[in-house]
Amino acid sequence: MTAPRLEIALGRIEHNTRTLVDRLAPVGIRVTGVTKAALGSPGVGAAMLRGGAHGLGDSRVPNLARLAGLDGATSRTLIRSPMLSQVDDVVSLATCSLNTEPAVLLALDAAAARAGRLHDVVLMVELGDLREGIPVDDVAEVVRGVLALPSLRLLGLGANLACQNGVVPDEQNMGVLSELVDTVETKYGVALTTVTGGNSANLDWAASAANVGRINDLRLGEAILLGVEPLHRTPIRGLHADAFTLFGEVIERRDKPRQPWGTRGQSAFGDLPDRVGAGTVRQALVALGRQDADPDDVVPPAGITILGMSSDHLVLDLGDHRVEVGDEIAFGVGYSALVRAMTSPFVTAVERQGC
Numbered sequence: 001m002t003a004p005r006l007e008i009a010l011g012r013i014e015h016n017t018r019t020l021v022d023r024l025a026p027v028g029i030r031v032t033g034v035t036k037a038a039l040g041s042p043g044v045g046a047a048m049l050r051g052g053a054h055g056l057g058d059s060r061v062p063n064l065a066r067l068a069g070l071d072g073a074t075s076r077t078l079i080r081s082p083m084l085s086q087v088d089d090v091v092s093l094a095t096c097s098l099n100t101e102p103a104v105l106l107a108l109d110a111a112a113a114r115a116g117r118l119h120d121v122v123l124m125v126e127l128g129d130l131r132e133g134i135p136v137d138d139v140a141e142v143v144r145g146v147l148a149l150p151s152l153r154l155l156g157l158g159a160n161l162a163c164q165n166g167v168v169p170d171e172q173n174m175g176v177l178s179e180l181v182d183t184v185e186t187k188y189g190v191a192l193t194t195v196t197g198g199n200s201a202n203l204d205w206a207a208s209a210a211n212v213g214r215i216n217d218l219r220l221g222e223a224i225l226l227g228v229e230p231l232h233r234t235p236i237r238g239l240h241a242d243a244f245t246l247f248g249e250v251i252e253r254r255d256k257p258r259q260p261w262g263t264r265g266q267s268a269f270g271d272l273p274d275r276v277g278a279g280t281v282r283q284a285l286v287a288l289g290r291q292d293a294d295p296d297d298v299v300p301p302a303g304i305t306i307l308g309m310s311s312d313h314l315v316l317d318l319g320d321h322r323v324e325v326g327d328e329i330a331f332g333v334g335y336s337a338l339v340r341a342m343t344s345p346f347v348t349a350v351e352r353q354g355c
């Protein structure tokens with residue numbers, strides 16, 4: 001088997017999706033499965049759909065192109081506001097896009113007209129996290145603009161919290177979104193069928209809210225893929241946290257002094273690992289570096305400690321583990337290690353059906 005290698009247990013992703021879909025259904029919320037951290041893998045997208053996801057979402061147009069082969073009828077949402085330079089690709093590869101800019105909406109309308117199709121849009125509302133979003137007071141005006149564009153269909157409104165400034169979705173900010181939906185419907189006599197309240201950080205709110213109001217969709221990536229909620233990175237009950245496993249191969253195995261010698265300046269990436277204590281370390285080098293994964297977010301087996309990671313080498317204190325050159329070591333991944341591994345050309349992704 002080649003290393004480094006990221007093994008993906010598709011059955012666990014399907015299970016995680018189904019569990020979340022079943023938990024949200026009673027309050028009238030459906031799940032859009034977000035594949036961006038898995039590079040738009042069609043295998044991962046198919047597992048989410050088998051688990052009951054209502055559609056798929058991704059932030060990158062090339063990823064949507066990978067998903068487009070899955071099933072022509074699946075809704076595919078571009079969850080990042082389109083670049084003006086890519087509107088033609090957006091209308092051909094995404095069935096829907098999340099938007100905030102009138103200039104982009106105009107260009108999407110023109111592109112959809114050129115392609116002879118209708119393109120669905122959701123307008124994103126700024127609720128305080130200060131990434132994407134139209135200020136609440138300006139939403140009605142942007143809606144009016146969209147309703148005048150013949151090749152766009154306004155599906156509804158949405159919001160995204162917790163990504164830029166960690167703002168927590170709660171009854172207050174979700175209430176603002178729900179109220180805005182009612183206001184827009186009344187003002188323009190339209191029905192907004194999609195109200196997409198947020199991402200995995202919305203799960204606590206959805207589980208505890210007395211009333212989820214008009215919100216009927218969540219866009220879930222991390223919770224499905226890694227089984228954690230992103231606000232405190234606590235495991236979600238009943239979900240698999242190990243759908244992804246990163247394997248690296250040992251290329252050197254020697255006992256080494258715990259303390260380096262010689263005058264010390266900076267290390268390759270600026271940080272200086274403090275090697276406390278004396279004596280020797282049962283050290284292993286793994287052919288896995290920052291070009292493959294994020295050192296702060298790979299989780300070694302219990303009893304093994306990470307001493308450092310440079311571009312191409314991971315340095316481990318093996319503790320009591322018996323390891324030889326050529327052995328593979330299996331690591332868990334957090335969100336940033338997952339994203340890095342999936343996007344690294346050096347890491348082979350291997351998808352397994354089943355658990």
Ligand SMILES: *Cc1c(COP(=O)(O)O)cnc(C)c1O
Pocket residue numbers: 034036059079080160198199200201219220221222223230
């Ligand atoms: C990444 C992203 C999501 C999914 O976020 P998770 O925390 O992975 O669930 C949803 N919506 C938008 C706009 C995103 O950028």
